[in-house]
Amino acid sequence: MLEVDSLSVTYGSRRERRAAVPAVDDVTFRVDRGQIVGLVGESGCGKTSIARAIVGAVPVGSGVISLDGHRLGPRRSSAERRRIQMVFQDPGTSLDPRLTVARTLAWAASPGLRAGDIADETVADLLRQVGLPPEVAGERPAKLSGGQRQRVAVARALAAEPDVVIADEVVSSLDVSAAGAVLDLLRMISTELGAGVLFISHDLSVVRNLCHRTIVMYRGQVVEQAPTADLFEKPGHPYTRALIDSVPSVERRTTGPVLRDDDARADDAAATGCRFRPRCALATHECATDQPALVGPAHQVRCHHAWTTALEEA
Amino acid sequence: MTTGLEVSELTVRLSHEDGQVVLVDGITLGIEAGRCLGIVGESGCGKSLTLRSVMGLVPLGVERDLSALRVAGREVLGDGTPPPGVAMVFQDSATSLNPSMRVGSYLVRVLRRAAGHDARSAREAALLLLSEVGISHPEVHMNAFPHQLSGGLRQRTAIALALATAPAVLLCDEPTTALDVSTQARILRLLRERMDARELAMVFVSHDMGVIRQVADRVAVMYAGRIVETGSTEDVIDRPRHHYTRMLLESMPANAAPGGAFRSIPGLPPAPAAYVEGCRFASRCPHHDAGCDLPLVGLDGLSLEHRSDCVHEDDTPSREWTHARG
Structure with missing residues (x-):
């Protein structure tokens, strides 16, 4: 293997x-x-x-x-x-x-x-x-x-x-x-x-x-x-969720929010902390300072807010 | 509702030493202002050739023939040059922009030539257009060369360029095929927004039924130079009448049962030189019988909203392709 x-x-x-x-x-x-x-x-x-x-x-x-x-x-x-x-x-x-x-x-x-x-x-x-x-x-x-x-x-x-x-x-x-x-x-x-x-x-x-x-x-x-x-079924990372939601469905027209454009200048700012932060709707102060680690046994996620959805936050 | 674009009996032929082959075989299509037709x-x-022919962009040795071409109700069938009021967005934005010019200069030039702006008002109009297509720092963006931009930003720029001439009709040739899925979702959203806001009649060519579902109000399914089925997006995708449409939907990987076999359509489309008068899909169709080889009369029931040229109308099961999904 x-x-x-x-x-x-x-x-x-x-x-x-x-x-x-x-x-x-x-x-x-x-x-x-x-x-x-x-x-x-x-x-x-x-x-x-x-x-x-x-x-x-x-x-x-x-x-x-x-x-x-x-x-x-x-x-x-x-x-x-x-x-x-x-x-x-x-x-x-x-x-x-x-x-x-x-x-x-x-x-x-x-x-x-x-x-x-x-x-x-x-x-x-x-x-x-x-x-x-x-x-x-x-x-x-x-x-x-x-x-x-x-x-x-x-x-x-x-x-x-x-x-x-x-x-x-x-x-x-x-x-x-x-x-x-x-x-x-x-x-x-x-x-x-x-x-x-x-x-x-x-x-x-x-x-x-x-x-x-x-x-x-x-x-x-x-x-x-x-x-x-x-x-x-249970995507933990907001990026994974956004990718799944971006796939054009043949069944219906999707109307939910779309992932933000990536912006090279904002990326430079993300040299510390989470790399996805500039495009993430869930980003907090913690995401700017600490880079999250990949954690979990079989299902691993690299996010401070894993499995948190925007709805639960609001 | 006003008509945006009407194309009647478009035929495209390629001439060579041994004669001619017909690449697009007498198709008629149209779409109202503020609506989108997916092909x-x-x-x-x-x-793509259909779209390019409407625009007058056919390669050497290829001739187009059509009986009418109307934009916003006006006949614009001219000498084969790009008709007024029609703009186009291409698949590969890297080659459709001028690599040696800054994005802003190019846009300003188009605005001055096509819309009669002077230098100052053209610059203002360019900034406005760039923010209209969702570019967050238009002043900075104006100074960029195309190669400095990501694929998504380039395609937004190409859309701004197309909109610069204030067209009534926007032709889109696979504009999101080269983009990432998340960028694709944003560009599709942008095109729909601009279509609604500017009452554009849009024709959107794609090989992806999922993309067509997202963007189109009506669909025309093409096979071997003909339209074989047309109707509202819901009718064509949810209740396909032509065996080809149904098999195309079934072969989408997203429609395979989880863990089940992927489907494909056996065989290949015929070469244009081998186009027959009867159903051209018959050679790949499992429901093929003698009736399929008779010359087709064209799409059935001219008064119907949802038309197909499949002779097996009655035995086409509806929504069969969704059976596997929960």
Whole structure:
């Protein structure tokens, strides 16, 4: 299983890093075998930086990333790299346009070998797993639809027989008519192949129906972490509540209050205390001086006023 | 209620060496002032192209043909240049603003050209517009370049620019698709407010039924270059009559049963060159039969508020997609 312990990531040169605000700040979570963990938050909150640190694409500032108790360092063997696979948002750019699907998959299955050396059954098996017809093997990505390309990208990840799959906004660029099939694939990866899945998304309606646990991030920090059903039924952090309320419902027009705009200048003022304070309707003096800690056993919340709603306050 | 926008029999064709393909196939739509028409469909169905054609913004080699284009009751069918009284907000505000000009200078220039302001009154009008779209420090904002702004602020600026010409009709092409959900909620709220306050006729294109529910009063569902169903937002979403609309709603991840399988629509929309006279959704439809392949007469019952061109009218169950939710 994948463990991320007190992970921090800071960008910039060595000198810049000393003064910079970390993109990922002391994040701890785990993804068990067969589990799908959702990672949600607005753009810039550090979701993708976490994914990149886990696969080794950006250096870890501090903290430990380990797989089955084995620490993954900055330099990884190819066997270590193959155990964690990533699927990206845009299959139009993440697949090599010059390679046929068969070669893409064959290379992922056995790097270093020529396409001819790989049994066609391996490719056919992978295509069957992701629900694509065998004819697709001879096509290049340009000939495929967005949904088909994303399924090829999933097949490429599966070719390495990974222990963990990181899916970064994998359905954001797809039509809803094609998204369902890709989401079902991720579920299949967890239930049938027993791999762990880290599902990064800004779309809470998808997370709600797919993930076992959900982590909510704000400005590099985890602000809430809980089993998904708990998180949606009893969200503790005002930010989580605001995110859930922002999802456009297909059932009715929502009329409640909307989350305030974020304001870069106000954020500088929030260098001490709670980072969400400038946008929070519940903020008090305490929020300005003390940074809240992430507390709780299974359902963790980082807020001085956890589970307080504006109504109870009034 | 006064009509805001009327578009009659819009056809968009792409010419190439081997002939022509029809991308948008004779659609008619309209919306009253102070109301919003949502156009929803998958990528490639022609929804953005419809909007761009109304604006006269079609790529080279593409020709548009329509029998009438009226804005606030006035015929404005001209030579294909942007019709007066119509403004547009695009999906990608980073490319729709001029990257080399400060936001304020650009806005002032538009105000001077389009609304005949002098330099001083244009600046005042610009500040007023920026506060109208919810920008808290308009004086500071005027000096910013587009790349210095967040996506939400850029889109607010683009809306201010669109409103600068005091349009009667506002066309919105997926203006919130690139934004975070919380920003999206605020921009949708802003657009509705401005629509009410300025009595705008709005056409809002989106692929997301949830967004359409939030913003639109009426909905047109497009598939393969045609409108296949149209009606009030409540009728179309709560009581869909076309199998395509119903399957589109079912495939929304939010409508999957908790822990249950996600649905999708098998197959792909046809390529424009393969558009048929009969129902174009038939190849993906589980209820497909011989009747579907006969040429369609178009949307049924011209007098009806809620129209569909599905021949299986009677067996379409209502609200089936909500069965899974508590």
